Amino acid sequence: PVGTDRGKPRKLSIKVKTSGLRVSHRATYTLPDLKKPDAGRSAMEAAEIIAKGVTGGSIRMRAYALPYRARDGKAALSVVIQIPGEALLEAVKRKQIGLQLYGYLTDSEGAVLDYFQASPMLDPAQLGESLKKSGLQVITTFAAASGPLEVRLLVRDPLTSTWGALRLPVEVPLFGATGAVFASAPMVVDDPFSRVALPATTQRRPNREIPFRLEDRPITVEVDPVLKRGEARQICVYVRPGTGAVPVLELDLVGSDGTKHPQKAEKVNVVRDADGFDRVVFFLSPSGAEPGEY
Numbered sequence: 001p002v003g004t005d006r007g008k009p010r011k012l013s014i015k016v017k018t019s020g021l022r023v024s025h026r027a028t029y030t031l032p033d034l035k036k037p038d039a040g041r042s043a044m045e046a047a048e049i050i051a052k053g054v055t056g057g058s059i060r061m062r063a064y065a066l067p068y069r070a071r072d073g074k075a076a077l078s079v080v081i082q083i084p085g086e087a088l089l090e091a092v093k094r095k096q097i098g099l100q101l102y103g104y105l106t107d108s109e110g111a112v113l114d115y116f117q118a119s120p121m122l123d124p125a126q127l128g129e130s131l132k133k134s135g136l137q138v139i140t141t142f143a144a145a146s147g148p149l150e151v152r153l154l155v156r157d158p159l160t161s162t163w164g165a166l167r168l169p170v171e172v173p174l175f176g177a178t179g180a181v182f183a184s185a186p187m188v189v190d191d192p193f194s195r196v197a198l199p200a201t202t203q204r205r206p207n208r209e210i211p212f213r214l215e216d217r218p219i220t221v222e223v224d225p226v227l228k229r230g231e232a233r234q235i236c237v238y239v240r241p242g243t244g245a246v247p248v249l250e251l252d253l254v255g256s257d258g259t260k261h262p263q264k265a266e267k268v269n270v271v272r273d274a275d276g277f278d279r280v281v282f283f284l285s286p287s288g289a290e291p292g293e294y
Contacts, residue, residue, distance in 0.1 A: 006031045049165050050104055050152050059087040059155055059164025062223040066184055066238060068141070068211050069175040069276065077105060077144040077172060078211055082223035083155055085135040087164070091157060092128040096121060100156040101200070105142040107149055114142040116202040127196050134195040137220060139212065143204035146174040175240065184238040188225035189281075192218050211238075214271045214279055227294075232266065232285040242278035246270050253286060253294040261289040 009028040016023055062082045070076040081103070091097045099122075104115040118138060122131065142151075151168040173182045192212075197220050199208050212219050214236070227233055239247070246268055252260040263284055271279040 045163075046100070046102055046154055046156060049154050049163070050102060053150070053152055053167050054165045055167045057164035058162045059157075060084055061153060061155055061164040061166045063151060063153060063166055063168050064185070064187060064221045064223045065151055065168055065170045066187075066211065067144070067170065067172040067182065068238075069240070070141070070205075070209055071275065073176075075144040075146055075172050075175060076141050076205065076209070077149065077151070077170060078141045079103070079139070079151055079168075080212070080221045080223055081138045081140075081153060081155075083136040083138075083164070084224070085132045087162075088131045088135065090160070092124040092131055094124060094159075097124060097131075098122075098158065099136075100154075100158055101138055102154040103140060103142075103200075103202070104152045105144060105149055105202075106152060107145065108147065113145060113149070114202045114204040116140055116142075116200050118198075118200045120198055122196070130196050137192075137195060137197040137223075138200050139192075139197060139210055139220065140200040140202055141205050141209055141211075142202050144172050146172050182238075182240045187236050188222040188227075189214075189234040189236050190220050190222040192220040195220075211273075211275060211277070213273070214281065215273075227284070227286045229286055232283040235265075235282055235284050237280045239278045239280055240276055242272060242276055244270055244272055244278065247280060249280075249282065251282075251284065253289050255289070256293055261294075263287065 007030065009030050012025065012027060012029050014023055014025050064080045066078045068076045068078050088097070099120055101118045101120070105113045107113055149170050149172055151170060153166045153168070154163060156163040173180060175182065199210060201208055212221065219236070225233070249265045249268060251263040251265045253263055254260055263286060265282040265284065268280070268282040271281055273279060
């Protein structure tokens with residue numbers, strides 16, 4: 001329709017020319033009035049994005065997922081969600097920042113294994129500079145199962161209706177299998193106290209068991225890291241079952257064309273933990289690679 005009126009229901013009629021089919025659709029729809037908040041509409045939009053597994057939006061979200069065996073012996077998936085600072089540049093000008101964050105873990109059939117919803121309220125007067133520099137992290141642990149799974153994430157700014165969505169495929173191993181060895185994807189270690197990092201609990205794991213630590217030192221993951229020549233960054237890999245032995249590491253930066261650039265791992269160390277995972281820690285100062293994506 002050429003009309004631009006918002007907030008009023010419009011009739012909707014759909015017909016198909018093929019015989020033998022039945023059509024089911026809603027009878028009306030409404031162009032949302034963006035100046036008037038509508039909790040029902042927001043919930044419907046969020047549910048649709050999550051259900052369809054949409055990836056995209058104006059907020060470029062990233063995430064890191066760590067398969068984990070929790071203290072109760074059950075499989076879990078710890079996730080660090082990163083909302084970039086550039087997505088919050090306008091929000092930090094307000095008196096208060098209110099976001100809506102949804103996270104779901106599904107199996108290969110699309111069944112929901114666990115989920116969380118969070119509505120963090122942030123004070124730009126106290127956190128504005130840190131949010132602009134490092135963005136916002138939300139850290140949580142889902143109840144999981146072995147096999148191929150998928151994390152579905154959505155963040156919304158209800159004041160502007162901007163959003164970002166992400167699908168993250170993961171493979172959770174069968175922990176405890178005889179002879180099995182699990183090694184996580186490398187993580188660039190960061191200090192959770194140097195940035196805004198908020199914990200969130202899921203429906204099935206309300207105890208906030210988060211395994212990101214080196215002995216008694218809490219850590220987080222720089223999800224979208226930037227490495228600089230001459231600047232060593234700490235890298236960590238989780239290995240199970242833990243033996244305490246220092247492994248021999250083969251380290252490469254792999255370009256988008258598949259070209260490998262061998263790197264040197266420095267100060268390799270193993271941090272043991274009561275959860276049965278060895279934390280293999282080393283430092284990387286990139287060399288022999290041109291600027292770009294690796």
